Amino acid sequence: MALEDLHRLSAAEAARLIREGAVTSEQLVAACLDRIAETDEQIQAWEFLDPDYALAQARAADELRLSGRAIGPLHGVPVAVKDIFDTADMPTERGSPLYAGRTPSRDSAVVARLRAAGALILGKTVTTEFAFLTPGKTRNPHHPDHTPGGSSSGSAAAVAAGMVPLAVGSQTNGSTIRPAAFCGIVGFKPTHGLIPRSGMLQTSRTLDHVGLFARTIDDIALLAEELAGYDERDPDTRPRARIPFSAAAAAEPPLPPMLAFVKTPIWERADDDTRAGFGELIEALGDRVEEVELFPSAAEAWSWQRAIMEAEMAANLEREYDKGRDMLSEGLRRQIERGREVRAVDYQRALSRIGPLSESFAELFEQRYDAILTPAAPGAAPRGLDTTGDPSFCTLWTYCGMPAISLPLLQAENGLPIGVQLVGQREADARLLRTAKWLAAKLAQSE
Amino acid sequence: MALEDLHRLSAAEAARLIREGAVTSEQLVAACLDRIAETDEQIQAWEFLDPDYALAQARAADELRLSGRAIGPLHGVPVAVKDIFDTADMPTERGSPLYAGRTPSRDSAVVARLRAAGALILGKTVTTEFAFLTPGKTRNPHHPDHTPGGSSSGSAAAVAAGMVPLAVGSQTNGSTIRPAAFCGIVGFKPTHGLIPRSGMLQTSRTLDHVGLFARTIDDIALLAEELAGYDERDPDTRPRARIPFSAAAAAEPPLPPMLAFVKTPIWERADDDTRAGFGELIEALGDRVEEVELFPSAAEAWSWQRAIMEAEMAANLEREYDKGRDMLSEGLRRQIERGREVRAVDYQRALSRIGPLSESFAELFEQRYDAILTPAAPGAAPRGLDTTGDPSFCTLWTYCGMPAISLPLLQAENGLPIGVQLVGQREADARLLRTAKWLAAKLAQSE
Numbered sequence: 001m002a003l004e005d006l007h008r009l010s011a012a013e014a015a016r017l018i019r020e021g022a023v024t025s026e027q028l029v030a031a032c033l034d035r036i037a038e039t040d041e042q043i044q045a046w047e048f049l050d051p052d053y054a055l056a057q058a059r060a061a062d063e064l065r066l067s068g069r070a071i072g073p074l075h076g077v078p079v080a081v082k083d084i085f086d087t088a089d090m091p092t093e094r095g096s097p098l099y100a101g102r103t104p105s106r107d108s109a110v111v112a113r114l115r116a117a118g119a120l121i122l123g124k125t126v127t128t129e130f131a132f133l134t135p136g137k138t139r140n141p142h143h144p145d146h147t148p149g150g151s152s153s154g155s156a157a158a159v160a161a162g163m164v165p166l167a168v169g170s171q172t173n174g175s176t177i178r179p180a181a182f183c184g185i186v187g188f189k190p191t192h193g194l195i196p197r198s199g200m201l202q203t204s205r206t207l208d209h210v211g212l213f214a215r216t217i218d219d220i221a222l223l224a225e226e227l228a229g230y231d232e233r234d235p236d237t238r239p240r241a242r243i244p245f246s247a248a249a250a251a252e253p254p255l256p257p258m259l260a261f262v263k264t265p266i267w268e269r270a271d272d273d274t275r276a277g278f279g280e281l282i283e284a285l286g287d288r289v290e291e292v293e294l295f296p297s298a299a300e301a302w303s304w305q306r307a308i309m310e311a312e313m314a315a316n317l318e319r320e321y322d323k324g325r326d327m328l329s330e331g332l333r334r335q336i337e338r339g340r341e342v343r344a345v346d347y348q349r350a351l352s353r354i355g356p357l358s359e360s361f362a363e364l365f366e367q368r369y370d371a372i373l374t375p376a377a378p379g380a381a382p383r384g385l386d387t388t389g390d391p392s393f394c395t396l397w398t399y400c401g402m403p404a405i406s407l408p409l410l411q412a413e414n415g416l417p418i419g420v421q422l423v424g425q426r427e428a429d430a431r432l433l434r435t436a437k438w439l440a441a442k443l444a445q446s447e
Numbered sequence: 448m449a450l451e452d453l454h455r456l457s458a459a460e461a462a463r464l465i466r467e468g469a470v471t472s473e474q475l476v477a478a479c480l481d482r483i484a485e486t487d488e489q490i491q492a493w494e495f496l497d498p499d500y501a502l503a504q505a506r507a508a509d510e511l512r513l514s515g516r517a518i519g520p521l522h523g524v525p526v527a528v529k530d531i532f533d534t535a536d537m538p539t540e541r542g543s544p545l546y547a548g549r550t551p552s553r554d555s556a557v558v559a560r561l562r563a564a565g566a567l568i569l570g571k572t573v574t575t576e577f578a579f580l581t582p583g584k585t586r587n588p589h590h591p592d593h594t595p596g597g598s599s600s601g602s603a604a605a606v607a608a609g610m611v612p613l614a615v616g617s618q619t620n621g622s623t624i625r626p627a628a629f630c631g632i633v634g635f636k637p638t639h640g641l642i643p644r645s646g647m648l649q650t651s652r653t654l655d656h657v658g659l660f661a662r663t664i665d666d667i668a669l670l671a672e673e674l675a676g677y678d679e680r681d682p683d684t685r686p687r688a689r690i691p692f693s694a695a696a697a698a699e700p701p702l703p704p705m706l707a708f709v710k711t712p713i714w715e716r717a718d719d720d721t722r723a724g725f726g727e728l729i730e731a732l733g734d735r736v737e738e739v740e741l742f743p744s745a746a747e748a749w750s751w752q753r754a755i756m757e758a759e760m761a762a763n764l765e766r767e768y769d770k771g772r773d774m775l776s777e778g779l780r781r782q783i784e785r786g787r788e789v790r791a792v793d794y795q796r797a798l799s800r801i802g803p804l805s806e807s808f809a810e811l812f813e814q815r816y817d818a819i820l821t822p823a824a825p826g827a828a829p830r831g832l833d834t835t836g837d838p839s840f841c842t843l844w845t846y847c848g849m850p851a852i853s854l855p856l857l858q859a860e861n862g863l864p865i866g867v868q869l870v871g872q873r874e875a876d877a878r879l880l881r882t883a884k885w886l887a888a889k890l891a892q893s894e
Contacts, residue, residue, distance in 0.1 A: 311791035315799070318792065340792050344758035345765065347791035352762075 006031035011077050011165040011219040018065065018076040025065075025076025025120070029058035032078055032122065036163045042144050044137040045158040047083040048090050049123035054078065057120040074226060075118030080158045080167035083124040084131050084201035087111050094201050095127040095136055095151075098324045108199025109231045110168055110210055117226040122164050125154025128388060130317065131170055131203055134329040135388050141183060142416050146381040149179030150388030152211060156183040159213045166223050167213040170197075172204050172309060173398055174377070174391025176211025177406045181419020182381035182389060184408040186436075188212045188220045189394075190429045192401030193238065195224070196231030204312035205236065206351060207305065207398055217437050220405070221249035224429065248430035249437055257370035257435045259285065259422075260292040264374060265299040266392050271379035277410035277418055278375065284446045289373060295360055297353075298396060304350035305399040311347045314339025358400040358426055365425040371435045376419030380412035393421065403429040405436050409443055453478035458524050458612040458666040465512065465523040472512075472523025472567070476505035479525055479569065483610045489591050491584040492605040494530040495537050496570035501525065504567040521673060522565030527605045527614035530571040531578050531648035534558050541648050542574040542583055542598075545771045555646025556678045557615055557657055564673040569611050572601025575835060577764065578617055578650055581776040582835050588630060589863050593828040596626030597835030599658060603630040606660045613670050614660040617644075619651050619756060620845055621824070621838025623658025624853045628866020629828035629836060631855040633883075635659045635667045636841075637876045639848030640685065642671070643678030651759035652683065653798060654752065654845055664884050667852070668696035671876065695877035696884055704817035704882045706732065706869075707739040711821060712746040713839050718826035724857035724865055725822065731893045736820060742807055744800075745843060751797035752846040758794040761786025805847040805873055812872040818882045823866030827859035840868065850876040852883050856890055 001009070006028045009017070017023040033051045040046060061076040086092050086104035093099045111121060126136035128151040138153040140146040141161040148157040152169025156179035159167045169176050171189045180187020188211065195210035202208060210227065214220045225245040230237045261282060263270075270278075282289055314321070314336045320328065321336045328336075364372075375393045382389050397404045403424045410418035422439065424432030448456070453475050456464070464470040480498045487493060508523040533539050533551035540546045558568060573583035575598040585600040587593040588608040595604040599616025603626030606614045616623050618636045627634020635658065642657035649655060657674065661667045672692040677684045708729060710717075717725075729736055761768070761783045767775065768783045775783075811819075822840045829836050844851045850871045857865035869886065871879030 307791075311795065315792045315795040318796075340790065342791040343787065344754075344789040344791045344794035345762045345787050347794065348758065348762040349765075 003027055004031060004034060007035040007162050009165060010216045011074065011214060012216070012222050014165060015074055015077050015222070019071065025058040025061040026055060028076065029054050029078050029120070029122070032164055035161070039141070039161050039163065043139055043141050043157050043161050045125055045154040045161065045163060047093065047124045047126045047136070047154060054120065054122050061118065061120060072116060072118030073222060074114065077119050077166065078122035078164050079114050079119045080122050080125045080155055080164045081111060082152050082155045082167070082169040083127045084170060085110055085168065086199040087121060087124065090121065090124055092124065095129045095131065096320070097327050098320055104199070106199065109196040109234065110200065110227055113227050125152070125158055125167060127151050128153060129329050129332055131172065131175060131201060132313070132332055132335065133388060134331050135385060139385065140381050142381070145385070146383050146416065147182065147385055147388050149182035149381060151175040152179050152213070153388065155213050156180050156185060156187065159183070159215060160185045165214065166219060169211040169213060170200060171209045171211040171394070171398060172207045173305065174394030176209070176213070177376045177394045177404055177419065177421055178389055178391050180213055180406040181376035181408070181417065184417030186214050186217055186220050186408070187406040188224065189398070189404045190224060190228065191403045191426050193234070193236035194429060195227045196229070196234035196237045198231055198233035202316050204309050204316065206308050206312060206354070209398065217433055217440065218246065218249055221245035221433050243430050245430050245433060249433040251434055253370070253434055253438050256288060257438050258368055259289040259371055259373040259439070260364060260369040261289050262292055262294060262372045262374045264294065264393065264396060266302070269378045269390065269392060270375055273412040273418060274375050274379050281410065281420065281443070284443060288442070292364065292369070297357060297360070300353070301357060301396045301399045302392065304353050305395045307342055307346050307350040310335060310339035311342040314342070354400060358402065361400060361402065362425055365428070371432055372423040374421050374423060376406040376421040380414065380416035380418050397423045400426070402426050403432045405432060407436055407440060409440070450474055451478060451481060454482040454609050456612060457663045458521065458661060459663070459669050461612060462521055462524050462669070466518065472505040472508040473502060475523065476501050476525050476567070476569070479611055482608070486588070486608050486610065490586055490588050490604050490608050492572055492601040492608065492610060494540060494571045494573045494601060501567065501569050508565065508567060519563060519565030520669060521561065524566050524613065525569035525611050526561050526566045527569050527572045527602055527611045528558060529599050529602045529614070529616040530574045531617060532557055532615065533646040534568060534571065537568065537571055539571065542576045542578065543767070544774050545767055551646070553646065556643040556681065557647065557674055560674050572599070572605055572614060574598055575600060576776050576779055578619065578622060578648060579760070579779055579782065580835060581778050582832060586832065587828050589828070592832070593830050593863065594629065594832055594835050596629035596824070596828060598622040599626050599660070600835065602660050603627050603632060603634065606630070606662060607632045612661065613666060616658040616660060617647060618656045618658045618841070618845060619654045620752065621841030623656070623660070624823050624841045624851055624866065624868055625836055625838050627660055627853040628823035628855070628864065628868070631864030633661050633664055633667050633855070634853040635671065636845070636851045637671060637675065638850045638873050640681070640683035641876060642674045643676070643681035643684045645678055645680035649763050651756050651763065653755050653759060653801070656845065664880055664887065665693065665696055668692040668880050690877050692877050692880060696880040698881055700817070700881055700885050703735060704885050705815055706736040706818055706820040706886070707811060707816040708736050709739055709741060709819045709821045711741065711840065711843060713749070716825045716837065716839060717822055720859040720865060721822050721826050728857065728867065728890070731890060735889070739811065739816070744804065744807070747800070748804060748843045748846045749839065751800050752842045754789055754793050754797040757782060757786035758789040759786070761789070801847060805849065808847060808849065809872055812875070818879055819870040821868050821870060823853040823868040827861065827863035827865050844870045847873070849873050850879045852879060854883060854887060856887070
């Protein structure tokens with residue numbers, strides 16, 4: 001492979017070549033920086049990028065490898081980090097002028113784990129304002145007049161454009177799955193509490209998840225394996241054995257998986273492209289998919305998710321609202337104001353329904369299905385840069401804290417990618433990746 | 448000891464004599480029933496009591512012992528249970544006509560653990576309405592015109608009157624420490640989450656605790672050791688090693704303990720008896736006590752506790768309010784109505800302050816003090832049966848989930864008992880009992 005094409009490597013390939021000494025981290029990072037120089041004027045994925053510092057980190061990684069000391073599974077691999085994760089060596093501005101120039105004193109748990117695995121932080125990627133709806137400057141790499149989705153806009157766009165093999169983002173409603181779908185890459189939102197959020201902007205403890213972006217499912221597995229695990233500073237994580245994501249993603253399912261096609265109560269929002277695409281998909285899958293109707297209580301998840309998100313955002317952004325509301329977008333101000341009116345009884349009711357609703361899904365998985373098959377978004381990335389699109393096909397799964405992955409398996413009439421979402425049982429994240437690999441391979445065969 | 452005096456035995460003594468065969472459970476229970484027959488017409492501690500069934504349980508315990516099978520630490524010992532803990536063999540009416548005649552299908556965790564330890568459930572004791580403020584029929588054993596305190600009114604009165612050596616109650620604000628103090632016995636509210644609450648009426652997950660009553664600290668230790676521990680149905684319990692409460696209570700402190708006398712921001716509510724009593728106590732303790740000022744944020748705990756209790760009671764009693772509000776007391780109706788108005792942001796703020804505030808206390812304990820010394824109530828049991836008295840000297844410690852014990856060490860001018868409250872560090876429950884034993888012994892010496 002020519003040096004100028006190294007940015008196209010998957011993270012797994014890049015890590016292997018660096019480990020073997022066939023490629024240096026500096027060569028890889030230089031290729032990524034060249035790609036950024038070439039494309040980012042149009043795409044605008046980065047909030048902070050210091051090429052010299054990135055190259056210095058890469059050279060340090062190369063020296064470490066040459067010294068013969070043990071290196072991690074991501075040694076020398078660059079990763080992009082959404083600008084809501086604290087980094088001790090770069091600003092973390094949360095997409096808001098209220099935090100312009102803020103440089104935290106310590107790394108977030110995710111960044112610390114990336115560095116411990118040998119990865120280097122290439123830079124910080126554009127987020128919407130406080131990871132909510134008001135867009136940043138990023139454009140869709142497939143078409144500059146279309147949104148990349150959000151809130152992890154820069155992370156998704158950077159990976160899709162080949163600027164970096166891996167990126168980290170977040171999801172509180174649809175902020176990972178939606179931009180991954182719109183940008184035509186793989187996005188993964190694990191089970192709630194699987195990856196610690198300490199040092200990440202908190203907008204909603206109940207709904208915030210770390211999200212991952214890559215161009216292959218294997219790369220998602222590689223990254224997830226390094227990031228999952230207990231952190232005493234995130235009370236929603238639990239001590240557990242290391243999850244063998246990579247081995248699971250590489251394994252054959254013991255039996256051919258069975259998928260439950262779930263239209264969800266908001267199917268009427270799915271556009272013609274999505275309906276046509278899912279029609280073909282269902283046909284290609286034959287007896288490996290069955291349409292399943294959700295129980296009626298699932299329809300309430302959207303209003304429960306909204307009550308929690310509004311109430312918790314209002315609590316978490318109280319200081320920003322009280323001291324700096326003039327510097328908040330009108331959309332965010334209104335969201336906080338709605339949140340301030342939510343009553344504690346309604347908030348508690350919404351919280352109390354998460355357990356029973358996820359339990360109902362658990363039965364579905366135990367009885368017959370390996371994963372739920374459902375759209376990632378109503379359609380391809382909409383035209384225009386003033387919204388990041390509709391997150392509602394993610395809402396139910398985020399509310400339930402179930403693992404979800406978006407795969408770039410379909411295409412709209414206009415050529416833009418359409419994501420297919422697979423949703424798994426809580427805590428069965430590795431199995432979901434295995435099922436996703438099977439699905440991707442099955443469809444590649446049938447083409 | 449004469450058979451008719453067996454009801455005066457401590458639980459530890461009774462368990463030993465039964466184990467050794469010197470006394471049968473039937474003799475012990477008969478003595479308790481005689482004592483109840485003698486005194487309960489005036490005191491009214493019981494909501495449900497079936498003497499024949501109690502004796503039948505005792506005879507079964509005696510037969511089991513004679514059969515040579517292994518017996519538990521509380522074998523044959525009668526325990527009184529507040530009528531908010533589910534019992535599969537007795538009604539559980541929660542102090543409300545809405546639940547008249549309700550008999551649950553399974554035992555609460557506490558009742559199941561009592562039975563597993565060999566104890567027998569003597570009967571169900573009077574609770575205020577839904578363990579809140581509206582009194583039941585119970586009177587103070589020291590004076591029938593005075594309240595026994597609440598909400599665990601019957602449990603405290605039954606132990607104080609010698610009807611039963613042990614009782615179980617609960618505390619959401621001051622429902623164990625206050626009645627123990629008013630009735631002149633030992634009351635213990637452990638660290639939040641130490642004793643599981645599944646099958647107990649839930650009014651506030653954040654604030655509800657199981658509470659224990661006995662006439663000696665050793666008996667509290669014996670009971671706590673059987674009841675503490677993880678229960679998968681109570682999400683606030685955690686797996687942990689068995690806590691050696693009895694051994695800790697029996698041990699000498701390695702160094703003479705140091706107490707922090709804390710007046711709290713509501714000291715002006717303490718009456719003359721309490722002020723005089725604490726004056727003497729401080730003098731008797733000499734260099735083993737120092738007065739400590741609380742940090743200013745502690746003063747807000749009372750309003751935070753109120754916000755949580757109102758909001759969570761409104762959520763937990765929503766069905767009772769919606770379907771049966773005519774059968775609720777006006778006081779409870781108003782409490783629920785206030786709770787329905789609490790905003791989610793204020794509720795969340797109140798929740799979010801528990802951790803930092805308990806942490807501030809942790810520093811106090813780590814630096815210098817073994818326990819906090821503070822009143823259990825503003826004074827002795829007030830005259831009148833229309834309120835259960837003021838819980839406010841318990842509020843701060845309940846809010847923080849810290850372990851607290853009330854010891855009957857002082858007396859009012861009118862002869863009624865006054866409780867002294869010791870509060871320990873979270874999770875240091877056994878050490879608190881050891882400090883309490885030291886304090887009781889120290890004052891017995893100095894008398």
